[in-house]
Amino acid sequence: MNNLLSAPARPEASVPEPARRRSRTEVVVTVIVVLAVLAAIVAGLSTHRFATIANAKAIITSASLVGIAALGLTLITIGGSAVSLAISPSVAAVGMIFLSAQSLGLVPALVLALACGILITGLQGAVVGYAAANPVLLTIATSFAIAGLATGISGGETVSPTGTGYDRLNATPGGVALSVYALVVLALILEWTLRRTAFGRTLYLIGENRRAAWAAGLPVGRTTAVAWFAAGALFAVTAAFTAAFNTSANVNLGGTLTFDAIAAVLAGGTPISGGRGSALRTLAGAVLIAAVSDILLLRGYSTGVQIMVKGLIVLLVVILVHLRAKGRNA
Amino acid sequence: MSPGEDLVRVDRLVKSFGNTRAVRAASFSVAAGEIHALCGHNGAGKSTVVKMLSGQEAPDDGAILIGDQVVDLRSRRVAQRNGVALVDQELSVVPSLTVAENLMLGDLRARWINRPRAAGRRLRTLLDSVGLAHVELDRPLGELGIGERQLIEIARALGQDARLVILDEPTATLSDVESAYVYEAIRNVAATGCAVLFVSHRLGEVLDLCDKVTVMRDGAVVATTPVAELTLDSLIVQMLGEAPLRLGRRTAADVEGAEVLTVSGLSVPGRVRDFSIALRAGRVYALAGQLGSGASDVLRAIAGLLPSASAELTVDGTAVRLGHPAGAIRAGIAFVSNDRKAEGLFLRRPVSWNLLATRLPQVTRLGVLDPRRWSEALAVLLDLCGLDRKRTTHAVGSLSGGNQQKVFVGRCLGRDDVRVLLLDDPTRGVDVGGRAAIHALLRDATDRGMAVLFSSTELEELGDLADVVVTMHQGEVVRRHEGDTADTVLLREMTHGASTALVEERP
Numbered sequence: 001m002n003n004l005l006s007a008p009a010r011p012e013a014s015v016p017e018p019a020r021r022r023s024r025t026e027v028v029v030t031v032i033v034v035l036a037v038l039a040a041i042v043a044g045l046s047t048h049r050f051a052t053i054a055n056a057k058a059i060i061t062s063a064s065l066v067g068i069a070a071l072g073l074t075l076i077t078i079g080g081s082a083v084s085l086a087i088s089p090s091v092a093a094v095g096m097i098f099l100s101a102q103s104l105g106l107v108p109a110l111v112l113a114l115a116c117g118i119l120i121t122g123l124q125g126a127v128v129g130y131a132a133a134n135p136v137l138l139t140i141a142t143s144f145a146i147a148g149l150a151t152g153i154s155g156g157e158t159v160s161p162t163g164t165g166y167d168r169l170n171a172t173p174g175g176v177a178l179s180v181y182a183l184v185v186l187a188l189i190l191e192w193t194l195r196r197t198a199f200g201r202t203l204y205l206i207g208e209n210r211r212a213a214w215a216a217g218l219p220v221g222r223t224t225a226v227a228w229f230a231a232g233a234l235f236a237v238t239a240a241f242t243a244a245f246n247t248s249a250n251v252n253l254g255g256t257l258t259f260d261a262i263a264a265v266l267a268g269g270t271p272i273s274g275g276r277g278s279a280l281r282t283l284a285g286a287v288l289i290a291a292v293s294d295i296l297l298l299r300g301y302s303t304g305v306q307i308m309v310k311g312l313i314v315l316l317v318v319i320l321v322h323l324r325a326k327g328r329n330a
Numbered sequence: 331m332s333p334g335e336d337l338v339r340v341d342r343l344v345k346s347f348g349n350t351r352a353v354r355a356a357s358f359s360v361a362a363g364e365i366h367a368l369c370g371h372n373g374a375g376k377s378t379v380v381k382m383l384s385g386q387e388a389p390d391d392g393a394i395l396i397g398d399q400v401v402d403l404r405s406r407r408v409a410q411r412n413g414v415a416l417v418d419q420e421l422s423v424v425p426s427l428t429v430a431e432n433l434m435l436g437d438l439r440a441r442w443i444n445r446p447r448a449a450g451r452r453l454r455t456l457l458d459s460v461g462l463a464h465v466e467l468d469r470p471l472g473e474l475g476i477g478e479r480q481l482i483e484i485a486r487a488l489g490q491d492a493r494l495v496i497l498d499e500p501t502a503t504l505s506d507v508e509s510a511y512v513y514e515a516i517r518n519v520a521a522t523g524c525a526v527l528f529v530s531h532r533l534g535e536v537l538d539l540c541d542k543v544t545v546m547r548d549g550a551v552v553a554t555t556p557v558a559e560l561t562l563d564s565l566i567v568q569m570l571g572e573a574p575l576r577l578g579r580r581t582a583a584d585v586e587g588a589e590v591l592t593v594s595g596l597s598v599p600g601r602v603r604d605f606s607i608a609l610r611a612g613r614v615y616a617l618a619g620q621l622g623s624g625a626s627d628v629l630r631a632i633a634g635l636l637p638s639a640s641a642e643l644t645v646d647g648t649a650v651r652l653g654h655p656a657g658a659i660r661a662g663i664a665f666v667s668n669d670r671k672a673e674g675l676f677l678r679r680p681v682s683w684n685l686l687a688t689r690l691p692q693v694t695r696l697g698v699l700d701p702r703r704w705s706e707a708l709a710v711l712l713d714l715c716g717l718d719r720k721r722t723t724h725a726v727g728s729l730s731g732g733n734q735q736k737v738f739v740g741r742c743l744g745r746d747d748v749r750v751l752l753l754d755d756p757t758r759g760v761d762v763g764g765r766a767a768i769h770a771l772l773r774d775a776t777d778r779g780m781a782v783l784f785s786s787t788e789l790e791e792l793g794d795l796a797d798v799v800v801t802m803h804q805g806e807v808v809r810r811h812e813g814d815t816a817d818t819v820l821l822r823e824m825t826h827g828a829s830t831a832l833v834e835e836r837p
Contacts, residue, residue: 032343037683042816155754196698196699197694197697197698197699198690198691198694198697198698199697199698201683201690201699202690204679204683205676205679205683206686208676208677208678208679209672209673209675209676209677211672211673212672212673212674212676213676213687214655214656214673215635215655215665215667216655216659216674216687216688216741217656217658217659217660217672217688218656218687218688221658274448274676275676275678
């Protein structure tokens with residue numbers, strides 16, 4: 001039995017599919033994006049010392065630490081778990097563990113850091129995946145728990161490295177920081193995983209419609225947990241680089257990383273509602289924010305202005321993504 | 331205006347959706363103080379009439395007159411201002427608010443500043459008028475039963491100074507006792523001089539409660555008859571038209587296969603009581619029941635989507651635990667929900683992703699997608715469900731309802747590990763061509779040795795497809811039919827249960 005539908009005529013065949021038509025909103029959004037890119041290029045070229053190789057290195061280096069954490073967050077967001085608000089304390093805790101384990105040597109310390117990172121974030125992911133906990137509420141709670149535990153164990157002191165192995169993470173092969181290589185390689189691996197594996201497909205489907213995925217028998221709990229596991233590993237990589245760069249770590253090591261990572265994911269155009277987005281988009285988002293900050297810095301604007309503009313970029317992209325989604329559904 | 335005079339008149343209303351004429355020149359009128367029933371089988375056009383009367387759809391032609399004035403009901407709010415109140419099928423009360431707050435929801439007279447005392451007196455009289463004298467105004471609504479909530483809805487509609495109260499299946503999910511309260515309230519409402527339009531599938535209550543019955547069929551009004559001149563059977567004949575006997579149902583005794591699925595003692599609290607069935611390979615079974623009959627709950631429970639359900643369930647002799655869709659699917663149970671948007675398809679994703687969503691292990695090697703296997707599996711499925719190859723990259727959400735349903739059904743077929751296919755109202759919102767294609771898919775499924783169980787309210791579909799029809803009413807099985815059965819009998823059991831003597835039935 002082949003084509004079961006050969007008999008009845010298909011009246012809708014002549015009707016144009018609505019998706020084929022470009023709506024006006026979509027055109028407007030495209031125009032705004034093109035204008036924004038042009039404006040950014042003009043602003044960059046007209047800024048003294050912006051278009052130099054040294055400056056490009058500076059931009060991507062400053063994007064790399066936030067970028068790696070944002071890659072982890074991308075997995076969480078695509079899978080429909082919105083965001084983790086516990087990135088900063090997780091990174092601080094793992095960074096402290098990493099430095100205090102330096103006496104074991106670099107590789108064991110890295111493995112330990114990865115294991116702790118996976119454990120901390122992966123446990124939260126298991127609760128989100130299997131028990132359908134609200135990720136925002138859960139990670140608000142865990143961020144206090146992690147920070148409290150880290151403060152209690154360290155006695156509020158700053159942890160100093162117990163060895164010198166960590167310094168190899170500060171190497172600059174070819175004149176570019178090691179963290180930049182890590183960012184690019186991890187982004188490519190992640191992009192491939194999302195596009196080409198069953199795990200990636202399942203993650204997108206769960207993010208788009210968790211209930212439908214559950215009803216279709218997809219492994220919702222397991223896939224969500226694995227996504228958070230991987231995110232935990234990426235947070236741990238960020239932690240190791242950040243701790244090595246600072247050569248010491250305390251509970252404030254994470255700084256504003258939570259919101260910086262969220263900003264990078266959103267600026268890349270990944271919607272917070274899940275089901276869409278990519279690692280390369282997040283990479284672009286992180287670089288975009290770093291580049292704009294850089295332009296403002298070179299032009300002599302204050303830190304306050306830089307932070308404010310970061311917020312405006314995120315706002316603009318979020319509105320554009322929303323408009324585009326609406327234009328498609330219309 | 332004295333009782334007996336026409337208060338609301340519907341004059342040659344016409345409404346089309348695309349190429350389908352949902353309502354063609356429907357006219358009837360409701361007098362003040364009259365309880366007027368609007369009856370008709372699915373797709374007869376009664377809900378479209380209700381939508382036009384309550385301001386949710388604009389008529390293409392014709393007029394609505396309230397108190398001899400032509401009114402233009404552009405929105406629900408405008409309809410409300412003209413004295414039309416609608417009590418919907420779905421409860422729209424808020425459990426966390428108090429009774430009084432619920433009564434004031436959406437009230438046009440609500441001001442920024444509430445004057446609790448004056449409002450309180452008014453609300454008290456309202457509650458008394460629907461027989462809720464024992465309920466305090468400040469009680470949280472969540473403490474009330476479902477029937478009492480329905481009464482609160484009716485009281486709210488009355489509180490809007492309604493002249494026409496429309497009740498769209500107000501008792502579909504209620505028990506007999508709860509329904510009795512609602513009937514009493516409706517009689518009180520009519521006694522105050524309101525016109526009441528009552529839409530219901532339960533024909534028994536229509537005959538008991540109403541003064542006149544307007545029957546619609548295929549978008550047109552068949553007749554408006556005083557209830558005194560009607561019997562259950564003459565009403566059913568009006569709804570179905572002539573020649574209600576249907577012959578030539580497939581007698582599939584020759585393909586009698588082994589028992590695939592057995593269900594015994596299935597109960598869903600408040601929905602289904604003690605349901606049992608055994609499905610044989612290669613046969614099509616149907617659950618015939620209206621909204622609230624429990625037919626849909628039975629399917630959802632077997633598919634593992636209702637954690638509160640309990641039953642003994644086996645597939646090919648192996649016990650299956652309820653409450654886990656993944657477990658049901660592993661056991662070979664595939665389910666096509668009637669809500670394909672919420673728990674079926676991934677609308678923003680292309681056809682290919684949707685068709686292969688449940689088959690990822692088969693199209694990957696060590697977890698990595700294998701493009702060759704992917705496109706092979708896709709080609710098989712596209713052929714099977716008759717979808718255009720060019721469409722595979724289109725988002726499913728951009729397809730027509732019929733094609734979406736084909737994707738959904740197709741996703742469950744074309745694999746040998748599926749033993750039982752469950753479909754909840756599979757052709758709802760699907761055009762004629764799509765319907766034929768889905769029916770063909772079902773027959774193909776039985777040819778492959780699956781057992782099929784679907785729910786439907788459409789007599790034609792039941793007759794064309796099913797080998798065995800099980801009628802359900804208020805959560806219980808009425809009767810099991812095999813071979814030829816008259817449509818009238820089925821409809822009577824679906825709408826009325828087994829409570830009264832049945833007409834002569836062919837064996």
